[in-house]
Amino acid sequence: MLSHADVWRGVDRLAEVNGLSPSGLARRAGLDPTTFNKSKRNTRDGRPRWPSTESLAKILDATQTTLGEFVSLVQPGTSVAARATIPCVRLSAAAVSQFDGAGFPQASFERIELSHLDARHLYALEIDRDDYAPVYRNGDTVLISPGVGVRRHDRVALMPKGGELRLGVLQRRTAERLTLMGLKDPEEVSAFAPADVSWLARIVWVSQ
Template sequence: MRHDEIWRAIDTLAAERGLSPSALARQAGLDATSFNPSKRRTADGKLRWPSTESIAKILDATGAKLEHFSALVNGARAIPEARAKGRSRLPLIGMAQAGAEGFFDDGGYPAGAGWDEVELPTVADVHAYALSISGESMLPVYRPGDTIIVSPAAPVRQGDRVVVRTQDEAVMAKLLLRRTAGQIELGSLNPDYPDLRFSARAVLWMHRIVWASQ
């Protein structure tokens, strides 16, 4: 059971109920910042784990069973089919815009008024959004102008195609090559572009690509 798996399960539990992590904390009677990404590591980079009391409170507040939460920790489907409330209209911005301030909140969810909308296949994640690809680092799989759907709630594993935001406000679509407690390695599908390595602290969030236009 890893640090990132526990936090992913909390994020997923929130998304299943149409909540941000901050809203889930408030619903459970906790400080609204308890589950913020910035609180998941100390100032010197040490891992900060959620307390058993805070987990017990969010399970009680949501009515979720411990078995369900454990399944989320182990990588179960982000949102069970029976609970899914799909959407066919998703917020959309260009990849080049995504690094600017105001388009995402602290949890990495779409925010602000600058988003357009696009009609796309139904996606269960209530926080899903769409990006328009720019650049050539993901050729030939994703071409400039292609639209991808990104799910913050979907579990991310090695080999997944992901959208990543770094501390220097860069947003990029890459392939997750390797992730450890201290380092994240990302690959470009286009061999003309180099692979990238970041410290785990340098990556604010990483969301899985679940669909792309062809």
Template sequence: MPLTHPRLWKALDAAARREGLSASGLARRAGLDPTAFNPSKRFGPGDPPRPRWPSTESLTRVLEVTGLSLAAFAELAEDSPPAKRCVPMLGLAQAGLDGFFDAGGFPTGDGWDATDLPAPTPGLFSLTIQGDSMAPLYRAGDRVLVDREGPAPHRGDRVVVCTTGGETVAKELLSLT
């Protein structure tokens, strides 16, 4: 489906909502004039009013600050629900083996399955719980999402850690040292 004037503005509005912002807030976050995406600026003078299109520079800035790909942005203009995305998924018993995480704790290598999500982020992956050390909270077969880019953990949060012995475990954080 071609990206028409109304669909382009629909995608910009949806991108703003996805970020919890108004169109003005999205423009501001992108380093643009806060009025750049206002409805009053979407048409120029004339009878009928002449459509105004955002510049490619403005669109590029929006993609940068939202982390959206051009394809994901175009999907926001569609009337159908967004296609599901996948994040990497690995069984927790396998997670301690060499080659599944890089030095930053992000998924790497082969052997990962996938978990469908509506809008994953680059730091998001899932693990399948194996064993019962976290029962009844987590049972064998449960999937947990891990967000490496989420807020810093606090006492009482459930966390996934790689121990110095190479084991990957899901536990409750008792203290920070």
């Protein structure tokens, strides 16, 4: 449910990311500087006041912001895509009768949210060799999120200080040592001294 508070949060954040006050934002958009005053967001009898869609369009234009970008400012927390939910089917429970002719689930399944898709905290790593096939093939793109916590058995990217980027499965991480297992072969272990590691980050998505 899109709330009054959501919309105003979006307006305030839009001002903030553009280094403006609410009144500065209004002014930039050619609106009256008092338009977005906090004091005017509810009427005297407490009824919420909503900024008009036309005013919103003007502030988006004045700050070169797309509506999609505005939505991520509206939401408290993560990005747009993180809010979308999709049906979820379990592999071993998947049966013909549960899908329609086009292959889409038609019964009511559990739904999951798409998480870790905040574009501000993601980057893509394009796989351009076959070192990591068949897990990651030449041409696959993996998404790495440096801010996300890393645990044992997570698939990770590790940047050594003196070498080249490595992908693997985190085996262990202590004060003295950090070990990765191979993506295709768990027996293939690589060890690193923490002081030689520039950073370690989790692979959160793979695009195929």
